Amino acid sequence: EGYITGVRAEVAPGAVGLGAMVMVGVVLDRSTPESFGAFEGAVMELKEVLDCNLVAGDFDYLLKIRVRDMADFNKLHGQRLIALPGVRQTRTFFVMKEVKENARLPF
Incomplete structure (x- = not known):
């Protein structure tokens, strides 16, 4: 019925060498369907x-x-993010500090 979209394991990021989380706000040079599509x-x-x-708000996209x-x-950032289209x-x-991460839906 479409309620469950997938099942996956939760991996501890630090245990696999990915201990840093970064949020990046991105502003594109144009706000058109084509520029959004190319970026996405x-x-x-x-x-x-x-x-x-x-x-x-202040950004077009927010990346985790x-x-x-x-x-x-x-x-x-230097090699790939700033080279993304637009x-x-x-x-x-x-x-x-990650206070609340990937919380479950409240039901």
Whole structure:
């Protein structure tokens, strides 16, 4: 009936060497269906990006990324994130503490 979309194991990020979580706000240079489509298609290819959401407000997209450490993110940012189609600006937020992560739906 469409209630269950999948089942998966929860892996401890630190145990697999992905101890750093980074949130990145992305602003595109144009707000068109074509620019959104190009960006979304390209971001789907980045395994480090766990979540990508089109948002209202200061950014067009908010990305949740898992990497080993700050140096690993710096490499990803410099080589791949800013090269994504249509990216005009990014704002990076390193997560200092994960207070509530992947909470279950309340029913």
